[in-house]
Amino acid sequence: MQERPELKLSGALDLAPALESHKVKVPEHCGHYIDGALRLGKPETYFSNLNPSTGMPLGTVAAADEEEVDQAVKAARAAFPGWSGLSGLERGKYLFRIARRMQERERDLAVVETIDNGKPIRETRDIDVPLAAGHFFYYAGWADKLEYASGGKPVRPLGVAGQIVPWNFPILMLAWKLAPALATGNTCVIKPAETTPLSAMLLAEILDEVGLPKGVVNIVNGPGTTGAAIVNHPDIDKISFTGSTPVGRMIMKSIAGSGKKATMELGGKSANIVFADAALDQAVEGVVTGIFMNQGHVCCAGSRLLVEESIKDEFLARLKRRILTLKIGDPLDKNTDIGAINSPKQFATVQRYIKLGVEEGGTLWQGAACDAPDEGFWVLPTLLTDVHPSDTVVREEIFGPVLSVLTFRTPDEAVQKANNSEYGLAAGVWSEKTSKLFSVAHRLNAGVIWVNGYNMFDPASPFGGMRHSGFGREGGVAGLWPYMEVVR
Numbered sequence: 001m002q003e004r005p006e007l008k009l010s011g012a013l014d015l016a017p018a019l020e021s022h023k024v025k026v027p028e029h030c031g032h033y034i035d036g037a038l039r040l041g042k043p044e045t046y047f048s049n050l051n052p053s054t055g056m057p058l059g060t061v062a063a064a065d066e067e068e069v070d071q072a073v074k075a076a077r078a079a080f081p082g083w084s085g086l087s088g089l090e091r092g093k094y095l096f097r098i099a100r101r102m103q104e105r106e107r108d109l110a111v112v113e114t115i116d117n118g119k120p121i122r123e124t125r126d127i128d129v130p131l132a133a134g135h136f137f138y139y140a141g142w143a144d145k146l147e148y149a150s151g152g153k154p155v156r157p158l159g160v161a162g163q164i165v166p167w168n169f170p171i172l173m174l175a176w177k178l179a180p181a182l183a184t185g186n187t188c189v190i191k192p193a194e195t196t197p198l199s200a201m202l203l204a205e206i207l208d209e210v211g212l213p214k215g216v217v218n219i220v221n222g223p224g225t226t227g228a229a230i231v232n233h234p235d236i237d238k239i240s241f242t243g244s245t246p247v248g249r250m251i252m253k254s255i256a257g258s259g260k261k262a263t264m265e266l267g268g269k270s271a272n273i274v275f276a277d278a279a280l281d282q283a284v285e286g287v288v289t290g291i292f293m294n295q296g297h298v299c300c301a302g303s304r305l306l307v308e309e310s311i312k313d314e315f316l317a318r319l320k321r322r323i324l325t326l327k328i329g330d331p332l333d334k335n336t337d338i339g340a341i342n343s344p345k346q347f348a349t350v351q352r353y354i355k356l357g358v359e360e361g362g363t364l365w366q367g368a369a370c371d372a373p374d375e376g377f378w379v380l381p382t383l384l385t386d387v388h389p390s391d392t393v394v395r396e397e398i399f400g401p402v403l404s405v406l407t408f409r410t411p412d413e414a415v416q417k418a419n420n421s422e423y424g425l426a427a428g429v430w431s432e433k434t435s436k437l438f439s440v441a442h443r444l445n446a447g448v449i450w451v452n453g454y455n456m457f458d459p460a461s462p463f464g465g466m467r468h469s470g471f472g473r474e475g476g477v478a479g480l481w482p483y484m485e486v487v488r
């Protein structure tokens with residue numbers, strides 16, 4: 001018999017890691033992007049940034065102080081006459097270029113976002129990044145049609161916009177804020193959240209690659225103190241904030257009487273109402289998407305399930321069966337459904353609420369298709385049943401994969417319970433009966449209402465809340481209005 005030749009490797013193969021790997025090189029020391037240039041921060045201000053799915057440090061981030069924020073605002077102010085003086089058509093071309101370059105670099109953006117934030121690559125790849133590019137495409141189309149958006153009246157931009165975003169949708173929130181501001185001719189100083197600076201650094205590269213005039217967009221990294229420096233800067237004309245209701249309230253107090261305009265996209269505790277006549281398997285999918293997408297780190301998460309009493313047992317059985325198919329684990333694995341909780345701080349918050357839910361008398365159920373990894377920050381999809389409308393876990397925003405389950409008997413009771421919240425961001429209604437859908441949706445106090453669906457977003461569709469969920473809209477034609485004023 002012929003001997004088989006021995007297979008010998010001459011040495012270690014030097015293959016670069018596949019892009020979807022925790023070993024990819026990410027920006028290690030995030031500074032700031034001011035006046036068209038990436039800058040180092042002040043050395044003493046750097047703090048650590050984590051990969052929440054491994055718990056390992058990814059690098060460091062600088063915290064911009066008042067002096068650096070002032071430099072960013074001055075750069076934005078200096079760029080304002082040139083940028084607002086361009087024709088809408090020319091501004092639109094820049095937005096188109098940004099959108100296209102984001103598409104070209106979508107894999108980079110998706111991987112970096114997943115590593116920094118912990119959310120599944122399936123979501124960053126298929127939702128966050130395409131939608132972010134979509135917002136630039138959408139507002140590019142509006143840039144030379146602003147008078148149509150204002151009912152035929154001549155409009156002008158407000159000036160320098162100060163914009164502050166949270167960590168749950170880092171690149172998407174940057175796009176939601178920058179695209180309409182730029183289309184209308186404003187210049188921007190924007191702050192990413194302290195735990196998710198990386199995709200903003202890639203965006204700075206993209207802005208550079210498309211030749212956006214310097215100073216039109218300035219990115220300052222840092223924690224809440226950096227945000228406060230933007231809010232309090234005297235030469236800012238408009239604040240656009242997305243984040244928690246308590247911080248939004250603080251910002252409104254500090255700009256009171258300053259003449260600064262504001263848009264507030266705040267928290268929520270949204271109801272997902274399932275009637276007995278709904279297509280139950282579709283409703284189960286909608287409930288899962290509503291609360292477990294992005295680990296429940298979603299302002300409009302359907303975190304209160306209101307299910308008609310007659311189908312409660314059947315519906316919960318189906319829901320649990322579905323939850324037991326959800327894969328929790330490495331967010332870079334394209335099969336993963338549930339990624340990591342974004343930070344140790346948020347992990348502690350979610351755990352505290354789950355404990356409280358049990359102390360308040362709730363029944364805890366947790367499940368998934370597999371165990372969570374040992375390293376990193378993980379919470380299994382969680383249901384809290386036997387809870388009451390007055391319980392803390394039913395009233396307060398948890399911002400994690402925790403669903404409180406309540407029941408109702410009549411459409412009136414469903415509406416009353418859904419509206420029994422200080423928030424008013426979103427709601428979902430599930431029924432086969434269109435007349436019921438309309439009559440219930442019409443009576444819900446929420447900025448966004450989905451029927452037979454949940455967490456569906458489109459750049460052309462306005463998004464925003466009422467009551468303690470804030471005011472102003474992002475997306476759609478309504479998203480232009482907070483960034484321009486009618487010339488009198």
Ligand code: NAP
Binds near residue numbers: 243244245
């Ligand atoms: P957060 O603590 O309010 O932070 C939001 C942003 O504000 C971050 O960039 C934060 O900085 C910054 N910030 C903190 N203190 C500040 C201050 N005193 N002045 C100015 N800026 C300050 O909220 P979060 O925990 O990051 O995000 C989750 C919240 O956002 C949830 O309540 C969620 O519902 C809400 N959210 C709402 C929407 C919406 O469209 N309605 C969308 C997404 C999220 P650092 O984090 O860097 O310290």
Ligand code: MG
Binds near residue numbers: 049050051115117
């Ligand atoms: Mg991070």
